[in-house]
Structures are given as structure tokens and as C-alpha cells.
Amino acid sequence: MFYQGVLTKMKTEFTSPIQYYLVFENDFINFNQLLNKTITMEFVKYQCLHCGLDKPIFRQGFDKQCFFEVPQAADWVMRPELSKAHLGIEERNLEFEKQAQLQPHIVYLANSSNVKVGVTRKNQVPTRWIDQGAHEAIEIVEVPNRYIAGITEVALKNHVSDKTNWRKMLRNDIEDENLLEWRDRLKGLIPNEAKDYIIENNSETNLDFPVSKYPEKPKSLNIVKSQSYTGKLVGIKGQYLLFEDQTVFNVRANEGIVVKISIN
Structure with missing residues (x-):
């Protein structure tokens, strides 16, 4: 089972604990349901949140040209x-x-x-x-x-x-x-x-976050550089996914990147 789409910041629901949803164009993932499960994330391509082109993301989900033109940035x-x-x-x-x-x-x-x-x-x-x-x-x-x-x-x-x-x-x-x-x-x-x-x-x-284990020495995942990552999800806090091996992935900092997420 897998999901594929362009990353945007996770939607949240203010409950105890907070509910997290990653929304794609035609589907969504409730990450709370994936806690303590192993998932694989793969880099597919870029997709600027403004023009939709496969161009390297500069900041805030926009390629460099769009970043310096759109009012949102x-x-x-x-x-x-x-x-x-x-x-x-x-x-x-x-x-x-x-x-x-x-x-x-x-x-x-x-x-x-x-x-x-x-x-x-x-x-x-x-x-x-x-x-x-x-x-x-x-x-x-x-x-x-x-x-x-x-x-x-x-x-x-x-x-x-x-x-x-x-x-x-x-x-x-x-x-x-x-x-x-x-x-x-x-x-x-x-x-x-x-x-x-x-x-x-x-x-x-x-606020109460859905975390079963906090990292002692968090290591930030660069999915573009690594191309693929597999790990056991043990928590979600802020806009970060927390994994058992102390890897952390900032969803919001990776807006505009298309990923494939598989539940193992």
C-alpha cells in the first residue's frame, strides 16, 4: 500500500493527542494511525507549489523564480x-x-x-x-x-x-x-x-502531541539527498515525523517535493 503526492504542511486537528493529516491531491494519510509502523519514503521529483513545474525548490515550497514573485513569499x-x-x-x-x-x-x-x-x-x-x-x-x-x-x-x-x-x-x-x-x-x-x-x-x-519516544540526538533527514528512507514512526511533533532511529523529517521544510510513501 502506498501514497504519492506533493508535500505541503500537515493539516492538524486540535484534540488530545493532536491528529495529523498529510493531504495529497486525491488522497490523505492520518499519520496517527501509522505510529509504531514502519514506513518507506522515496523522493520522486519537485513540484513548485505555484507553477507546478519540476524545478528545484528554493524556499517555502517555491522554485527560485516563483519565490521572488508570488505574494505568499x-x-x-x-x-x-x-x-x-x-x-x-x-x-x-x-x-x-x-x-x-x-x-x-x-x-x-x-x-x-x-x-x-x-x-x-x-x-x-x-x-x-x-x-x-x-x-x-x-x-x-x-x-x-x-x-x-x-x-x-x-x-x-x-x-x-x-x-x-x-x-x-x-x-x-x-x-x-x-x-x-x-x-x-x-x-x-x-x-x-x-x-x-x-x-x-x-x-x-x-497541547498534547502523539509521541511514544523522543529522540535524544535528532538527525534531520534530507530526502532529496538520500532519495529513500525506511524507519519506524514513533511520534509526530510540530511539523516533524519522528522515527525510532532518531531520524526526524520536517514536512513543512520539504514542501514542493513529491514523495512516495509506503506502509511496510
């Missing part, structure tokens, strides 16, 4: 403070940018490898936290556009990290932190533009 995606749609200024496609930027956004604290600050669209809560492998998270502010969220994140990341240590996250090397105390400590640093949007009296969200 513009600078404001990774750096929200660069958003300009609220000013009516186009970067690549103003209609797309208005739809993406001019909607409610959340600035949050999450604890995956350490406490970090981040930004996401409101409709991506708690999906964003799941994708980062956070075991707990809390919302700080809810603002009307991406720009205000971005400048809030910039103000706070001088005092708290905005990065996740993926190895530490995958080892489940959890630091015991009180996010409520962190939130209260950071309130005074929130810029004036966002002060009216501070969320009061909310509680932490806890």
Missing part, C-alpha cells in the same frame, strides 16, 4: 512589521496583501524549546502553536491588522526570543515556565498602538 510574511496594506501600498499584489494583512492577528507567547513571542492570524490559533511544537501557549494581544502585530512582536523580542530551538523541541527538553507571569512582565513593553488590544484574564492553552 513576500518579506512581510516572515517580518509582519513590514506590512503596508493598511497604508494602501502594494508590495507584490495589493488585493492578496489586504486579504492577508487586514484581518485580526494575535501576538502570543509559546513554550516549545523556550518561551518565544510570535504573530499569527487569529484564524490560525491554535494551528500555529501546533506547527511550532509548543506544549503551551497564551495570547497577549488581538489587533486588527498584521502591521500592529508586527511592531508589537519587534518591541517584545528585545526581551524574549522569537526563535524555537528545533532540536531541543524535538527532544522534549521542556523548561517549566509560567506564561501568565511572562505575559504580565511584558505588558509594559507593548507599544502604544497595541495597548488598547491587550487580552486580559485569559489562560494558557496546553
Whole structure:
């Protein structure tokens, strides 16, 4: 039995534990059902998520030309403070940018490898936290556009990290932190533009990942280089598949790659 399709980030369902689905054009895999089973993954070809051509993937599932042209890969995606749609200024496609930027956004604290600050669209809560492998998270502010969220994140990341240590996250090397105390400590640093949007009296969200064994020394799988890999699936966390031999595979980092997955 096998499945074949182009990789995109796994869809998730916020249950306990979290359910993971890899969705292909005409089929899907519920990876939770494959836990403790041996699977083989083979590289087939590239397929850019924009143009669909078999060209090497540059970043975010796009070939190099598409990456520098499509609005989904513009600078404001990774750096929200660069958003300009609220000013009516186009970067690549103003209609797309208005739809993406001019909607409610959340600035949050999450604890995956350490406490970090981040930004996401409101409709991506708690999906964003799941994708980062956070075991707990809390919302700080809810603002009307991406720009205000971005400048809030910039103000706070001088005092708290905005990065996740993926190895530490995958080892489940959890630091015991009180996010409520962190939130209260950071309130005074929130810029004036966002002060009216501070969320009061909310509680932490806890997340439970389907993992039976965490890797002590995670080794990242490069499926293009190796062409094929076989291993026993023992967990899923963030957007990573965790295997018994401590190999880990980041599905999201391999978007735009066509693979064949066989269940042995």
C-alpha cells in the first residue's frame, strides 16, 4: 500500500493527542494511525507549489523564480512589521496583501524549546502553536491588522526570543515556565498602538502531541539527498515525523517535493 503526492504542511486537528493529516491531491494519510509502523519514503521529483513545474525548490515550497514573485513569499510574511496594506501600498499584489494583512492577528507567547513571542492570524490559533511544537501557549494581544502585530512582536523580542530551538523541541527538553507571569512582565513593553488590544484574564492553552519516544540526538533527514528512507514512526511533533532511529523529517521544510510513501 502506498501514497504519492506533493508535500505541503500537515493539516492538524486540535484534540488530545493532536491528529495529523498529510493531504495529497486525491488522497490523505492520518499519520496517527501509522505510529509504531514502519514506513518507506522515496523522493520522486519537485513540484513548485505555484507553477507546478519540476524545478528545484528554493524556499517555502517555491522554485527560485516563483519565490521572488508570488505574494505568499513576500518579506512581510516572515517580518509582519513590514506590512503596508493598511497604508494602501502594494508590495507584490495589493488585493492578496489586504486579504492577508487586514484581518485580526494575535501576538502570543509559546513554550516549545523556550518561551518565544510570535504573530499569527487569529484564524490560525491554535494551528500555529501546533506547527511550532509548543506544549503551551497564551495570547497577549488581538489587533486588527498584521502591521500592529508586527511592531508589537519587534518591541517584545528585545526581551524574549522569537526563535524555537528545533532540536531541543524535538527532544522534549521542556523548561517549566509560567506564561501568565511572562505575559504580565511584558505588558509594559507593548507599544502604544497595541495597548488598547491587550487580552486580559485569559489562560494558557496546553497541547498534547502523539509521541511514544523522543529522540535524544535528532538527525534531520534530507530526502532529496538520500532519495529513500525506511524507519519506524514513533511520534509526530510540530511539523516533524519522528522515527525510532532518531531520524526526524520536517514536512513543512520539504514542501514542493513529491514523495512516495509506503506502509511496510
